[in-house]
Amino acid sequence: MRKAITAGEAADLIPDGASVMFGGFLGVGSPERLFDALAARGAKRLTIIGNDTARPGVGVGKLIDAGCVTRIIASHIGTNPTTQKKMIAGEIDVELVPQGTLAERIRAGGSGLGGVLTPTGVGTTVAEDKRVLEIDGADYLLEAPIRADFALLHAHEADYFGNLTYRLTAANFNPVMAFAADCVIAESDHIVPVGVIPPDAVRTPGVLVNHLVGRAC
Amino acid sequence: MRKAITAGEAADLIPDGASVMFGGFLGVGSPERLFDALAARGAKRLTIIGNDTARPGVGVGKLIDAGCVTRIIASHIGTNPTTQKKMIAGEIDVELVPQGTLAERIRAGGSGLGGVLTPTGVGTTVAEDKRVLEIDGADYLLEAPIRADFALLHAHEADYFGNLTYRLTAANFNPVMAFAADCVIAESDHIVPVGVIPPDAVRTPGVLVNHLVGRAC
């Protein structure tokens, strides 16, 4: 059993310079209260890992706005002009990764695999400086696993074991990130007693979740 | 939309010599009606791919009993003495694969990856004749993707788009196999109208399923 902590308490666990994965797709399914708390405590030099940087004022965009971030690993930053501006100004370093490769690299990091062998990116700039393996006559890039110090998730329901459910397109990168960080913090719309979520409805095993963030901060 | 076919019609689609993946763990979550129909039509020279060969008379054990199988890729055959006997007699060729590696190899086959880089099996007989890659100071086996001509699944509910749900420990290898065969045939406890299964409850996308097997044969 885990007691819920506040978003502020959670933000205090995350030191400056940490690497932080976050769920969300253009802000949908993102842990907004955790972002607010991190921005409020003035976190610095974070490496953030997620699909995109949403928009200014939305989702992880709040951390970009607040100057918390110096490095980004993402598949897309086109929706956030602040990210673009800071990248061009040299304030933020950006690594762009194809979306499916990003998902698999995080999956490899969380499931003990040594890397990902993907055809995506072969013959493009993504392949630069990477090993290419020929397997059965086709070329595959060897992409490295990704792990982070923290994963910040947004769930629909959580129970006090940490078991999580997601709603519709708000799942996106949340489930895979639960496997790939040393400390997993989940913010949810609801926290329910253990035994309320049916076993087949759980999408993230509670054993992966270190901290729950309660509804009221 | 797909109309349900009978188990017999499904068995007629599967030619002698085909490779056939099947869901099930010691028979739990196995497509029993499809096995019955394949045994009844006297299928020959099948390569079967699954976790285990259950027991005589149970699950895929029925195909072993009926002499339908000449090759097995599985993680465990210890519960079926008939499999053991036929292997020793040279009637069945057996490739043993660690359970997690089997799951990942099938996943690679179904998701366009070139192989699996796993630490499992390094330093054991499983590593014989396989490439070992050193990545970040650790050794990983390069394991090849597995695909099959057919995947025979057991689901709890299906709708007429082919969307599937599973119950408790009856899921096992069924969901991953839905991605990895040229023709996917799903037998289910229930077939329900489209729209009845909530979007978040579906665990196998119907677009992967070619044929549904109706309740009555």
Next chain:
Amino acid sequence: MDAKEVIARRVALELRDGMLVNLGIGLPTLVAAYVPDGMHVAFQSENGIIGFGAPPPQGMEDPNLTDAGGGFISALPGAIAFDSVTSFALIRGGHVDMTVLGGLQVDSKGRLANWMVPGKIVPGMGGAMDLVTGAKRVIVAMQHSAKGAPKIVEELTLPPTAARRVSLIVTELAVIEPTEDGLALRERAPSVEIEEIIANTGAKLSIPAHVPEMAFIAG
């Protein structure tokens, strides 16, 4: 019909019953409006849904139900939701029958560039590289030229999205098929002369004796 409608209605002719289709953001999304009557096509959005429909009435939007462009959508009967790992297992695994994507350039080898302009815009590839690599058919739906400059070129000057040869290029002027031997003109838009197509194309086109006029899905 304006250029975009010409393109969308011609691309819709490529749809087949039972297909799983992924439409890129922008022009390609228009194709969804032209699914022929009685045909069932499942649309995937790579953020995690198959079977979405038009935006719901105002006030009925669900913040957890959006497409890959972040727009609100509805769920049709039989819709299913899944995470990003599953979404790209579908895409890279060859389970998406067709993707329709916008393009900045296509070259004589059929290679597409659509994700960045060095020194100008670097939005990132999002799911485009996986889609072009993994989908069974890749249709490029784009205007034939950009500010008078051809987008169909001999050799890409922009970074490619994938090494793979795309299946078909549909513009408001022509339908062009990249083949092993280069680009082949397949159809011309109504009242467009072959000379006009050649003049606006920056790569060699092989022109068969008969170039039929484009057909369209009814509007």
Next chain:
Amino acid sequence: MDAKEVIARRVALELRDGMLVNLGIGLPTLVAAYVPDGMHVAFQSENGIIGFGAPPPQGMEDPNLTDAGGGFISALPGAIAFDSVTSFALIRGGHVDMTVLGGLQVDSKGRLANWMVPGKIVPGMGGAMDLVTGAKRVIVAMQHSAKGAPKIVEELTLPPTAARRVSLIVTELAVIEPTEDGLALRERAPSVEIEEIIANTGAKLSIPAHVPEMAFIAG
């Protein structure tokens, strides 16, 4: 206490609150009966469940709710079900805190053999190779000898389950820890002399000045 109970109750001392534990079939499953009062341990069965409990009353079995040995189980509050891919992502990914497995042999390097006897039985490795490779701690729970022959040997004569050094060996005679420098005797069972342990062990044991008696979880 018979040999199996000695082993199970000693292994149970290794449990910690909040752990995720996978118990192998046979002797290791007995450990589940000795979880200390007030401690919450989640048990995983690799066929796809965390949080299972004892078999349900007769007539209340569910054919879709079984453990990795095929036996009927019950679901405790908070139980979750998942497929084989997820199950081994947990195992190989280092999310299982401890696994308890039976053994045929362990050697002086701490390597375990427990999946086949060439020419005799070839049941297959099932999930054992992944568990020994991926679990944070690997406890071997086995009888000290088999038909008078030591199972703890200088060098494996049976095929290894993994290259990895296991964390601890618990038998009815002793607790032995494989270290970088070989096997170290840590505890002896009540009323067992060190000489008896040495006599029944086929590998060199380092013996500290004081070898305490095993403690147990209460029965």
